Amino acid sequence: MNMNRVLLWLVCLGFGSLGNASAEIRPASLFQDHMVLQRDMPVPVWGTADPGETVTVRIAGQTKTAVVDSSSHWKVTLDPMPASFEGAAMTISAGSETSGIQFDDVVVGDVWICSGQSNMQMGYGGIQELKDLESSAKNIRSFHVKNTVSFEEAETCGGTWKVEVPSSAVAFGFAYFLEEAIEAPVGIILTAWGSSSLEAWMPRDMTESVPHFKTMMDEFDADEETRQNIQRILDGPRPWKGGEDIFLRRQTNILYNAMMHPLAPYACRGLVWYQGERNTQSMAGMLKKPWFSRNSGMLIYGDVMKEWIKRYRQEWGNDDLHFLVVMLPGYFGKKLPTGPRAVDAESPDAHSWAWMRESQLQTLDLPHVSVANTIDLGDVKNVHPKDKLPVGKRLALLAQRDVLAMDVVAEGPVMQKVDRDGGELVVHFTNANGLKTTDGADPMGFWLADESQKWVRAEAKLDGNTVKLRSSELSSPLYVRYAFAGKPSVNLVNEAGLPARPFRSDDFQP
Template identity: 65%
Template sequence: MKFLYRIVLLAGLLLNGSLQASLELGSLFTDHMVLQREMPIPVWGLADPQATIEVSFGEQIQTITADAEGQWMLHLEPEAASYDPRTMTVRALASQNAPIELSDVLVGEVWICSGQSNMQFGVNAVPELKALTAQSKHIRSFEVKRTVAFTEQATCEGEWLDSYPSSAVAFGFAYFLQAQADVPVGIILTAWGSSSLEAWMPRDMVETVPHFKTLMEEFDADTATRRKIQSILDGPQPWSKSDDVFLRRQTNVLYNAMMAPLAPYAARGLVWYQGERNTQSMYGMVEAPWFARNSGMLKYGDTLKKWMLRYRQEWGRDDFQFLVVMLPGYYNPPETSPQGDAESPITHSWAWIRESQLKALELPHVAVANTIDLGSEKNVHPRDKLPVAERLALLAARDIHGLEVEAEGPVMQRVEAAGDSLVVRFEHAAGLKTTDGKAPSAFWIADESAHWVSATAELRGETVVLRSTELKRPLYVRYAFAGKPGVNLVNAAGLPAYPFRTDRFQP
């Protein structure tokens, strides 16, 4: 429990001129909320020190005594999913105050959806998803107000609404998930455009991530930036565009205000659509522009894994699920990149951060939605969000709800040398084919010289055979390892093959 919660409430009481008996709940406990099914349900808040708190929901009645600071948390027993709205009642026993009654409460699947602008991207901007909103049902949302804080907050602004979230990806995911699982779905949306991974990291990760330690030391010493942040927060709203951008591109402060207050609200996991801000360099910590001082594409994978482990600690669950959206096709290489076009495997492109994102699969209870066939070469905010949502829901259906569905495209299993050819074998390759009936595209091969040439590719059952007249003994493969590769390889489910490389050449 966060001691700051007590400070916030006491400050409010002092402003009101009294310290009379009090009872408050965490920010996520409002009318219309969705509780996570089939797992213990934490309920927490603040009351008078040593007060006895009673929480009733359905047939359950639980009590607990607040600690010396007035903080309390209890856990309701797991509940089955239900479309029947119920009331949660919270009261301080032996108090004259009226109990708090939260009405229209459902039990189902709860997911946090977070990231930057492509998670924030509105459903109204995607006609295919907007058309589905008219027939959506049993989807509810809590949207966290976008702001920052220097220290971890116990509360945030927002309320549960009996309506779908504003985010295209979050809504689409909820829509397809609800249809598959046939339970209510609650989405907690906490996202802000152009934010880095480091913006969503708690300060104590300085102990595990060296570059984050450097960032926080510099941030603490940068009095001009800190004064500007405070001035914006104290000033009029809405903020100017430049002030808005300035706030969201800072380190740590988004976590403090927009993620810390959510834990440990019971949720299945977190959908993460972020990474664009971390593509500004290969290594990170570059001097300019100022907002690029974060982990670059090569550091991102290890940082992401540590971030996931830290969030699991915050929620107190080793099985807290992460669904990661792979960054789709886009081409905007830095000036320092080797020369190459949007399909070149040597350019310093988003191929490298996709590889970093896939490193998260080294952890259990993580899945990555492949979007290599999506996106736009010149638009960092592509509108093809519907297949992103569908693929996220398929992964959840398979990994969490136990449905027998194919949720992944072909995944490279191994590559075998065969004279002047390389044979690529895949998993999830039933019905391996191309979308246009042509030979598989976007395969490049190289020998020890690291000179990459476009491969002639041939489908043979569930394998792809690669060769080139330019190479007598090819050794390595890069597939779809480019900013915006032209891909056509899918399985029978129509899901695209995941990008990969078998070499370990340095970029």
């Protein structure tokens, strides 16, 4: 390690300041040894240095320069590079110096940010089928963003690029199956923290587009006791106590400031998002108690998330930045908001996670968004199910089809339309080649209703690539709901074995 890199390391740890112009170069946190740069697209490289200085970045035959602005910031943009498994060196220097800071073993491949709450953070150590993949994993690198918070948008974050798979079960599975399918290294940037709400990952300026978020931020700014408690925890000893950790990660905005903002605009294919559980504590949102339920709730989550996706694309300066969203799997293990209706794991008329899934699917209104269907997965009583391998596999298939334009079957049957045929309803699907059930029985999970809004189980029969529905309790059914429950029993798949997407054909309000 040369002297400039030693000095840079000392500055990052707070042990001193660099004494000359070239030593004052401070690249952004993600630029390190063993990093993965994004292939086939422009690659920003940025940092800080003395105003007026000229910074030069060199890698793979490219030389780019930039003059540091009056706020001490600089940025160059590398030309698109092809994938490379062979590690190269990147040097960043100032003025006439040619050596500067050097980062070694830099490869070029596909980079994905994996973020969300506990089911993204959850490790794979207790999942044997993922542990069995460790020995065959290759060409995967990871950067785990240190969990912390900040009152202001931070320019740096903690973390180190490692030549090893990510600790997250979902991120590892995704990276493993993606790397198997492409001729390129895969880099995973993992930034996740359990029990965090969508609002925890929102920049402050979204108060302009999301009214309830403005209310939350106004309350946060006025709550001096909470702010002092946060600062006390940050100033105190590490590791934090359990209650302190939980208190920090359930706040609004300040996770984004510390754990997402420093990553932009690092070039990447997109962001994998597994979050939503924290926002399921109410239907309409903004509960007063408990305090950490001050969030969107299930019914408006979809609209808020669409605003969030658009804002992140602005942050990265990339309208094509792809979002892979993990649908919440089956769960009904604790009391959920019930309203006037009975709570039942199979009922299509309960205030259940079905409404959150519907909100998540609303993000498909935007281009460059995919949703991984997990309706056949999950655990009725465990909010942290272990069946993470199929989640990673389905995410990788979506990335192959929707981002890399590969010819793969990436999702199961999707309702196209519902026709009435006498006393029956006929459901037509896309992605339905080889429509079948996993157990050879009739399809499960279908319910029918008429204008009375009383839902009854349907008798379902396969007919080619359609499903015909009827019920002896309804002479003229009008509406159908499929897998629209907390933890439905389902068996309908296509020839690829991928599950049919939940849906409802009615517009009844909960």
